[in-house]
Amino acid sequence: MHQTFDAALELNLLHANQKGADHNREHFDRWGITCLNIMSSPGAGKTVLLEQTLAALRDKFNIAVIEGDMTTELDADRLRQYDVPVIPINTGRSCHLDSKMVAGGIHILEHQHNPTDLDLVLVENVGNLVCPAEFEVGEHAKVALLSVTEGEDKPLKYPVMFQEADCLLITKTDLAPYLDINLDRIADNVRQMNPKIKIIYLSAKTGEGLEPWFDWISNLVKQNAVNQLARQI
Amino acid sequence: MHETDMTKALILTVKDWYRSQAESVKIEKIHLIVGQFTCVEPLSLQFAFEVQTRNTFLEGVELIIRNIPLIAFCHTCQQEYKPEIGLQYSCPDCNSPMEDIRSGRELKIDRIEYSSITNDCNGFSRSKGFSRKAPTVY
Numbered sequence: 001m002h003q004t005f006d007a008a009l010e011l012n013l014l015h016a017n018q019k020g021a022d023h024n025r026e027h028f029d030r031w032g033i034t035c036l037n038i039m040s041s042p043g044a045g046k047t048v049l050l051e052q053t054l055a056a057l058r059d060k061f062n063i064a065v066i067e068g069d070m071t072t073e074l075d076a077d078r079l080r081q082y083d084v085p086v087i088p089i090n091t092g093r094s095c096h097l098d099s100k101m102v103a104g105g106i107h108i109l110e111h112q113h114n115p116t117d118l119d120l121v122l123v124e125n126v127g128n129l130v131c132p133a134e135f136e137v138g139e140h141a142k143v144a145l146l147s148v149t150e151g152e153d154k155p156l157k158y159p160v161m162f163q164e165a166d167c168l169l170i171t172k173t174d175l176a177p178y179l180d181i182n183l184d185r186i187a188d189n190v191r192q193m194n195p196k197i198k199i200i201y202l203s204a205k206t207g208e209g210l211e212p213w214f215d216w217i218s219n220l221v222k223q224n225a226v227n228q229l230a231r232q233i
Numbered sequence: 234m235h236e237t238d239m240t241k242a243l244i245l246t247v248k249d250w251y252r253s254q255a256e257s258v259k260i261e262k263i264h265l266i267v268g269q270f271t272c273v274e275p276l277s278l279q280f281a282f283e284v285q286t287r288n289t290f291l292e293g294v295e296l297i298i299r300n301i302p303l304i305a306f307c308h309t310c311q312q313e314y315k316p317e318i319g320l321q322y323s324c325p326d327c328n329s330p331m332e333d334i335r336s337g338r339e340l341k342i343d344r345i346e347y348s349s350i351t352n353d354c355n356g357f358s359r360s361k362g363f364s365r366k367a368p369t370v371y
Contacts, residue, residue, distance in 0.1 A: 002348060003348060003349075004261060004346050004347065004348045005258075005346070005347055005348065005349070006344050006345070006346055007250070007344060007345045007346075007347060008343070008344045009250060009342045009343065009344055009345060010341060010342075010343060010344075011246055011250075011341065011342045012246075012340060012341055012342075013239065013242060013243050013246065013265065013273075013340040013341060013342055014239075014242050014246075014340060015242075015246045015249075015342075016242055016245040016246050016249065017242050094238055095235050095238070096235065096238065098238070098242075128235075130235060130272045131235035131238065131239075131272055133272060134235075134239075134271065134272045134273075134340070135238075156319055156320060156321075156322070157319055159270065159318065159319075159322065160270065160271065160272050163270075163331075191330055192321065192322040192323040192330050192331060193316075193322040193323075193330065193331045194330070195330040195332060
């Protein structure tokens with residue numbers, strides 16, 4: 001006689017990934033590290049932003065980079081010249097980093113560098129506006145980049161990324177005069193779904209917005225360090 | 234196509250459950266709940282699931298997806314509304330931003346229908362483990 005049962009799971013589809021992300025965050029918290037997950041479409045300026053961030057903040061904080069790249073080490077090579085640990089993760093055909101891949105990066109950090117000396121780990125996700133938004137990797141905050149050339153409507157079309165982000169960098173603002181684009185409308189479109197988001201207009205070319213961005217990171221690292229200590233007591 | 238990775242995640246989660254069972258079971262149907270405000274396209278997920286489960290313990294298992302609409306609650310107007318994805322997320326009446334999502338972010342394995350492989354001497358199957366609603370008539 002054929003009989004079926006019903007198991008109520010009510011489990012998140014990304015349960016396994018979420019478990020891994022929480023585990024990664026525990027490692028970061030134990031070591032006193034703040035982790036940022038940096039996401040955008042390809043070519044929005046993640047790598048150049050990281051270059052400038054490393055150049056400006058490497059004396060202030062001990063930084064490492066976990067670098068997601070589909071098949072190459074081109075980005076990692078660009079970042080290595082700043083003399084910080086850069087751990088490349090080739091994601092192969094996958095279009096985003098997941099918590100397991102980042103755990104691999106953490107494992108390397110643990111064995112080849114002294115993680116307790118680090119203050120900040122920057123995870124550069126694979127260029128993609130869709131899936132990285134759903135796969136947490138163990139970060140304390142999500143940073144999204146949107147370049148002005150991508151258009152005002154992108155936050156409306158790819159809402160999950162912008163709804164999840166804690167900080168949005170509107171990049172390449174030096175190009176805005178050449179485009180038929182309203183920068184305020186980009187910000188308005190994002191605030192429709194995420195009114196608390198920090199928005200910074202930024203140009204890696206002219207340096208506009210870099211200081212506010214560095215301040216935002218510095219405050220986050222300090223605040224997070226306080227929270228991490230409070231949890232240990 | 235990120236549904237490939239979503240499916241991989243789904244299979245991993247189901248595999249965890251499958252291995253936690255005290256007795257061997259045969260999974261027949263997996264019921265998913267997929268919110269409209271997620272990055273998952275149900276049709277692509279169906280396709281990816283069919284392809285990726287070939288020659289595995291999930292081959293032939295039916296994937297049933299229930300779509301859940303995006304519903305937000307406007308605290309100014311004290312009422313629910315359905316944001317128009319791709320067009321407008323703020324409240325259509327007062328323009329307050331979408332802050333309180335009531336549904337639409339779900340990406341859940343709701344339940345699994347399964348049967349037991351090992352039959353006991355009475356001829357009907359049985360299983361242990363997760364909470365379940367067993368039929369009342371054998």
